[in-house]
Amino acid sequence: xxxxxxxxxxxxxxxxxxxxxxxxxxxxxxxxxxxxxxxxxxxxxxxxxxxxxxxxxxxxxxxxxxxxxxxxxxxxxxxxxxxxxxxxxxxxxxxxxxxxxxxxxxxxxxxxxxxxxxxxxxxxxxxxxxxxxxxxxxxxxxxxxxxxxxxxxxxxxxxxxxxxxxxxxxxxxxxxxxxxxxxxxxxxxxxxxxxxxxxxxxxxxxxxxxxxxxxxxxxxxxxxxxxxxxxxxxxxxxxxxxxx
Numbered sequence: 570x571x572x573x574x575x576x577x578x579x580x581x582x583x584x585x586x587x588x589x590x591x592x593x594x595x596x597x598x599x600x601x602x603x604x605x606x607x608x609x610x611x612x613x614x615x616x617x618x619x620x621x622x623x624x625x626x627x628x629x630x631x632x633x634x635x636x637x638x639x640x641x642x643x644x645x646x647x648x649x650x651x652x653x654x655x656x657x658x659x660x661x662x663x664x665x666x667x668x669x670x671x672x673x674x675x676x677x678x679x680x681x682x683x684x685x686x687x688x689x690x691x692x693x694x695x696x697x698x699x700x701x702x703x704x705x706x707x708x709x710x711x712x713x714x715x716x717x718x719x720x721x722x723x724x725x726x727x728x729x730x731x732x733x734x735x736x737x738x739x740x741x742x743x744x745x746x747x748x749x750x751x752x753x754x755x756x757x758x759x760x761x762x763x764x765x766x767x768x769x770x771x772x773x774x775x776x777x778x779x780x781x782x783x784x785x786x787x788x789x790x791x792x793x794x795x796x797x798x799x800x801x802x803x804x805x806x807x808x809x810x811x812x813x
Contacts (some may be wrong), residue, residue, distance in 0.1 A: 573615050573616060574613040574614060574615055574616070575614055575615070575616045575650065575651050575742060575743050575776045576612075576613060576614040576637065576648075576649070576650055576743070576776075576778065577613050577647075577648070577649045578610055578611055578612050578613070578633075578646070578647075578648050579611050579646055579647045579648075580609055580610075580611055580645065580646035580647065581607055581609070581610040581611070581633075581636070581643050581645075581646035581647070581648055582605070582607055582608055582609060582610075582643065582644045582645045582646055583605075583606045583607040583629075583632055583633075583636065583641065583643055583644050584604065584605045584606065584644045585604040585606065605800060606629050606632045606800050607629045607632060607633060607636075607800050607801075608800050608801045609646075609801070609802070610629075610633065610646070610797075610801075610802050611646075611802065612795055612802065612805050614776060614778060615776075616742075616776055617770065617774055617775075617776055618770070618776055618777075618792045618793070619765070619766050619770045619776070619777040619779065619790060619791050619792055620776075620777070620778050620779065620791055620792060620793050620794065620795060621779050621780075621781060621784075621787030621788075621791035621793070621794040621795065622634070622778055622779060622780040622781070622794075622795050622797070623781065623782070623784050623787055623794050623795065623796045623797070624782065624796060624797035624798060625782055625798075626782060627799070628797040628798060628799060628800065629797050629799075629800040630747070630780040630782075630797060631747055631780065633780075633797070634668070634745045634747050634778070634780055636648055636655065637650060637655065637666070637743075637745055637778070638663070638666060638668045638745055639655050639656075639659040639662050639663055640668075642655075642656055643655075643656070650662045650665065650666060650743060651665055651742055651743070653665075664739065665741055665742045665743060666741050666742070666743045666744070666745060667736035667737045667738075667739060667741035667743070667744045667745070668736055668744075668745045668747075669732055669733050669735070669736035669744065669745065669746045669747065669749055670747045670748075671747060671748050671749075671751050671752075674688075674732075674735070675720050675728060675731060675732065675735070676720065677719070677720045677721035678719065678720075678721070679719070679720060680716065680717050680718055680719050680720065681707060681712055681715050681716050681717075681718055681720060681723075681731055681734075682700075682703055682704070682707065682716040682717065684720060684731065684735070685699075685702075685703035685706060685707070685731075685734060685735060685738055686699050686700060686703055688735050688738060689702060689703055689738050689739075692738070692739050694738070694739065699738070702738050702739070702740060703734075703738055704716065706734035706735075706737050706738050707731075707734055709734070709737065709768055709769070709773065710730040710731070710733050710734045710737075710764070710768075711730060711764065712727065712730055712731060712734065715727070725752065725753055725757070726753060726754075726757040726760070726761060729749060729750070729753060729761060730761065730764075732749070733746075733749065733765070733769075737769070737775075741775065742775060742776065743775070743776045743777075743778070744769060744775055744776070744777045744778070745778050745780075746765070746777060746778065746779045746780060747780045748780055748781055748782075749761065749762075749765075749779065749781075750762060750781070750783070750786065758783075758786060759786065759789065762779075762786060762789065762790050763789075763790060765777060765779070765790070766790040779791065787808075788808045791808060792807075792808070793805060793806065793807050793808070794806050794807075794808065
């Protein structure tokens with residue numbers, strides 16, 4: 570039976586093992602204690618929604634997104650995307666998600682289209698399909714007329730839009746965004762988030778999980794918000810339930 574939720578997280582815990590670190594300049598080592606990052610996290614996200622992942626730096630937001638993106642494995646609990654377990658079906662999960670992080674990974678010496686073709690090749694898209702999806706992704710993010718422009722000539726807002734285009738070149742059902750407006754001016758940031766909601770969610774029908782420490786920005790566009798505090802789930806709230 571099909572589920573309405575594209576993300577299901579049940580009892581998720583993440584603990585990083587002890588690490589050997591230098592104790593002093595003499596070269597002595599010691600083991601750093603295991604680090605618990607996420608504790609017993611459970612929530613679901615409906616298809617076709619935009620949801621904020623809220624919390625201060627160190628709350629566990631990036632770790633959670635990386636688990637959803639199959640870049641990290643849970644220590645315990647279960648995580649599924651569109652009914653696929655992120656551990657047992659990691660390759661299939663990667664085919665239906667897009668991951669937009671703060672590290673652009675773009676080449677300033679290439680134009681916008683060639684940047685996307687490169688990332689399409691990394692995802693094993695056939696050249697003809699990669700080109701088709703690259704042009705479509707540029708159109709979706711409002712850079713359709715900038716395909717031949719070298720990236721070093723892009724503004725920070727244009728680079729972030731190109732970064733989003735990179736994250737949707739595989740036409741994902743779910744888009745994970747980790748602080749996509751970090752470093753942008755407030756006006757550009759608000760415009761970008763409004764664009765994400767109107768075009769990617771409302772028009773394209775995609776689901777977006779947006780990580781940010783900016784609660785007021787999330788309240789403007791998100792249908793609901795998941796709040797993390799020191800690795801624990803504080804709650805899942807509608808935008809009206811949170812007071813900035």
